[in-house]
Every structure is written in C-alpha cells, then in structure tokens.
Amino acid sequence: MPPPQSTDDIRQAYLDFFRSKDHTVIPGASLIPENDPTVLFTTAGMHPLVPYLLGESHPGGNRLTDCQRCVRTQDIDEVGDSSHLTMFEMLGNWSLGDYFKEGAIQMSYEFLTTVLEIPVHHLAVTCFVGDSDAPKDEEAATIWMNLGIPEDRIGFLPKKDNWWGPAGQTGPCGPDTEMFYWIGQGEPHGNPAENDSDWMEIWNDVFMQYDKQDDGSFVPLAQQNVDTGMGLERVAAVMQGVKNVYETDRMKPIVEKVESGKGKEERDTIKHVRIVTDHIKAATFIIADGARPSNVDQGYVLRKLIRRAIRSAKQLDIETSGQFCATIAKEVVAQYGHIYGHIRDQEKLIADVFAQEEQQFAKTLQAGMRQIEKVIAAVQGNTISGDDAFHLYDTYGFPLELTREIAAEQGLAIDEDAFHKAFEHHQELSRQGAEQKFSGGLADHSSETTKLHTATHLLNAALRTVLGDHVYQKGSNITKERLRFDFSHDEKMTNEQRQAVERLVNDAIEKDLPISFHVTDVEGAKKEGAIGVFDDRYASEVKVYVIGEGKDVFSKEICGGPHVARTGMLGSFTLKKEESSSSGVRRIKATVQGGPAEITVAKEVESGKWREERE
Structure with a gap:
C-alpha cells in the first residue's frame, strides 16, 4: 500500500496509526477557548488538554490523539512567505503519565519511516543542549541513534529552540526533540543546529518532566507527560513534493x-x-x-x-x-x-x-x-x-x-x-x-476563576428557566474579576427577567448545593438531560457536572471543569450588564463576591453510584 499523499489521507493515517497504538481519538476543540481569559485562540493541540496534563483524569484514558485546528497571530505580518500560516491543522498525540521519551520517539520514528515512508537520510533531529536548570538530553539522542538516525544528523540546541514551557512563570515544562525534513539542494547533510535553512521542522515531541517553582528552580514532575505536534500542511507539502504549503492539494484551489x-x-x-x-x-x-x-x-x-x-x-x-x-x-x-x-x-x-x-x-x-x-x-x-x-x-x-x-x-x-x-x-x-495574554498560563484555575466558571453553569440554567429551552451557550470568557456569557436569544431581556435570573442564581448559592461530576458516553449524557452542543466536538466519553442532588438538581452540563465543590463557596452573584453580542446572541457580564478565598473542587463519583443516589 503506497504512503498517504493527500491532506485528508495523511490526517486519517495519523489518527489510525495512533489508534492502533491504543490511543483514543478525541475531537478537536473550538478555536475560541472556553472559560480561558489567558489566550485569544486555541494555539496548539495541547491547549484544550492542559487540565489533564496537570493531572486531572481524561475520560478517554491516558493515551490520546487528535487533529486540532489552531490560530497563531503573533507573526501575522510574516504571512505571505512559504511557511507561515495564521490558521493550520496540528496532529498530536499525548501520554498522560503513560509512555515517555522512548515510547514517543519510537512511535514518531515508525510513523515517519514506515507509514509515510520518508527515507531516513532525509530526516534530522534536534535535542536540548542542557544548561544550569536541566542536563543535556543525551537520553533522547541515544534513542534516536538506536533507531537509526546517524549521529551527525542529531543537533543540540538551547532552551529557545528545544524547550517548552512553562506557560506562565511556574508550572510543567521540559525539553523537546524536533524532527526535520531536508529541503536543501543536493544530498542531505549536517543537521538543523548547523544549517537550519536547509531543514524544515515537521514534528515536535515535548517531554514534560519538570515543574518550575516560584524561586526559579526546577523539580521533577510527579506525572511525566508527552505532548506532540505535527503540522499537517507542512507534512502534506513534503508528501506531495511541493515547495510550500500553498501548493498542497487543499490550499491550491483557494x-x-x-x-x-x-x-x-x-x-x-x-x-x-x-x-x-x-x-x-x-x-x-x-x-x-x-x-x-x-x-x-x-x-x-x-x-x-x-x-x-x-x-x-x-x-x-x-x-x-x-x-x-x-x-x-x-x-x-x-x-x-x-x-x-x-x-x-x-x-x-x-x-x-x-x-x-x-x-x-x-x-x-x-x-x-x-x-x-x-x-x-x-x-x-x-x-x-x-x-x-x-x-x-x-x-x-x-x-x-x-x-x-x-x-x-x-x-x-x-x-x-x-x-x-x-x-x-x-x-x-x-x-x-500576546505574551501578556498568554502569561497567565493556558488555563487559569485560580479560586476566583473556578468560582466564576461554576457561576456560568448556574447562569445558564437560570436563563433557560426564565427565558426558555431555546437558550444555549454561544461563548464564554472568564477573568478573575468577572464572567462574560453569550447565549442564544433574540430579544433584550426585561428588567423583570434580569432580576428573576439573578434571584435564581443566588437562591442556588444560598442552598449550598453539592457539585460533582461523573463520566459517561454522549448518548448517556443526552438521556440524563445534560446540556451540551452535541456536535462533533465531544469524545466518546464525557464529563457531566451536576449541581445539586435528588430533586434539587439545578444544573447538569457536559464540561471539562474544574468547579467548586459546593455552590455556597460563590458568595453572591450580581448580573452587571446584558447587551447584544451579535444577531440572535445576547451577552451578560456578571460577578461573584464573597465566599472563601480557599476553595475545594468538585470530585468525581461513579456513574452508577450517581444514578443510584438520585433515583
């Protein structure tokens, strides 16, 4: 069977390959991050997975793969050359505490040389050169050599080239190894550390093995993760033998x-x-x-x-x-x-x-x-x-x-x-x-933003009660100071409707309702009456967050979390503003005040146990 060449075939071959390696194929997320004020757009495949990279369990397990649409705007003025794109597709695979360097590199090598059938002599790699924070990544280099990459095709580069993170001032980070394809004249020679203009990066395996502390030191992570990213358009250019991404099969007609x-x-x-x-x-x-x-x-x-x-x-x-x-x-x-x-x-x-x-x-x-x-x-x-x-x-x-x-x-x-x-x-x-927008981390899970995230669920449920079941979330943005919630509704809310919504949310807070989540499949979530978009964004298994219990269930939504453990932690809710966002979409801005500075988060319950307790 010949190697895949079309963009569609490469995308499918990647997902099929990692599915065969016991990875769960998960759907890509929206370009507009939900409940994350720190970035404007989803910039990488790992962005929607940050909570799971930080230790939260994923419904799909600890081996995941997907194709994520991404937007990067920092170099928007560079677009027009042969390599920069504002929006692109990123193929990725993740290990959440499962395999690490050897497993990741072996699978990358196998996909490149066996599935895509790229000749080994057209490939080169780079690894982290080491510094005062972390040692030279000889381990990754040795794995590459044992697989068949010649020593002279392995370059070592500093943090600015071969290191990821942390997203903010502290947090998970680690060295990476990058894979390159020869685009120079004549026979391939050297490596990207020596002549980078002749090599095009096509894949990056990040090894999250350190946790940067407040004092600037690096300590080993309790859970080591792998985060990889392969630019689909660049690989398509390689496989189709064209000089730039604009000549590939899906871009050329445009x-x-x-x-x-x-x-x-x-x-x-x-x-x-x-x-x-x-x-x-x-x-x-x-x-x-x-x-x-x-x-x-x-x-x-x-x-x-x-x-x-x-x-x-x-x-x-x-x-x-x-x-x-x-x-x-x-x-x-x-x-x-x-x-x-x-x-x-x-x-x-x-x-x-x-x-x-x-x-x-x-x-x-x-x-x-x-x-x-x-x-x-x-x-x-x-x-x-x-x-x-x-x-x-x-x-x-x-x-x-x-x-x-x-x-x-x-x-x-x-x-x-x-x-x-x-x-x-x-x-x-x-x-x-852009850096300041990014510097807070890919997902700010502070006490205040977690409270406001829970408040959006209460608000959504209250709006559906007051305005009707046609109300669905159309967007959300949370900072430490306020929540912004967009929802489907054609008319400006009356003062009476606003007051009714605010009253319902505060009643739910005063009842100090418990909050928990359980994992189920999409059909199970539908049968339970959970609110969700129910398009192709959901994986086969999802988290359903439930606010309340028994006959006092106030809200039930598909969500990645996190949320506070009880509604009483929110203090009080104030609806500050209601206005038009776009045609058929209204926007609310609201705040919560009071409640404890330190919170606990909602815990998982077994799906069967959850149903037994509430039947």
Missing part, C-alpha cells in the same frame, strides 16, 4: 480562486495572493467558531485578518465591492467542509459576516482618502512623515504602496525608514500583548 480575479501578473504579487488565501481561510474558521468582527479580543483579530485580505486584494487589482471575501470563503468551505461540518453548516452566515465587513471597510477607506488629502495639504517640504504614513496604514488600512502611489502623484516622497520603525514598534507591542 489560491487559484484568488488568482482568477487578479489584474496584475507581476512576480511580486505572490505574497498578496498568499495573504488573501491565508487570511480568508483563517477568518472563515474563526467566524464559524463564534467570533464576529469588532475592536476587541478575537473580534479585533478577525477584523484585522479580513481587512488585510481586502488590502492585499486591492494590490492585485481585484474588485472588492462586497462579495469578494464571501466568494473565496465559499472555496474554503468546499475544501474543508467535509472534514469540518460546522463551517459547511454556517456557510450563509459566514458569507453575510464577510459581506458586511467588506462594505464597512470600503467606507473606512473613503475616510482614509479624505485623511490622506489632509496629510498632503499639511506637508512642509516634499516628504510625508513615517508616523503619518503608519497612521494611514494602522487606522485606515492604507498599505504603504498605496500611500506611496498617491504621494508620488503629488510629487511627494515618504519617510519610509521612519514608517518601518513605527511598524516594528507596533509589531513589538502586539507580541508583548
């Missing part, structure tokens, strides 16, 4: 759709074609997962992606009258809808969001034209300042090329050095913002 409308044939247009392709693909998935263009958080990134795509389309002389983005998004759905059914099911909504944003941006560009006229009128001498040029770029979406063209018509130049300095400063601020 590229061709963009190119079919362009009016320029110059070679320098390729970057703009790739930006349009990448950004509209990413935006399509982000919209389908619940975000809408706005000026904050995920909505801000989404708006930036759409507007950068439109700016690049204009550089290609493509008409962007209101339907261009939707046309490209339709091709994205055609390529990925059979795998990600939720984008196919929301195709019309996605098109509507793109059209509205495209039309709104056209008005912004008109305002920008008026602004550039003011800038030109105010110029002293014959040069537009870099700050003015950047303001036009950042605020009105004017690419430097367009400002340069308009300036030239007036006999003016632009201080492009100053523009690029302002641009680099903006990039650095964006990266710092």
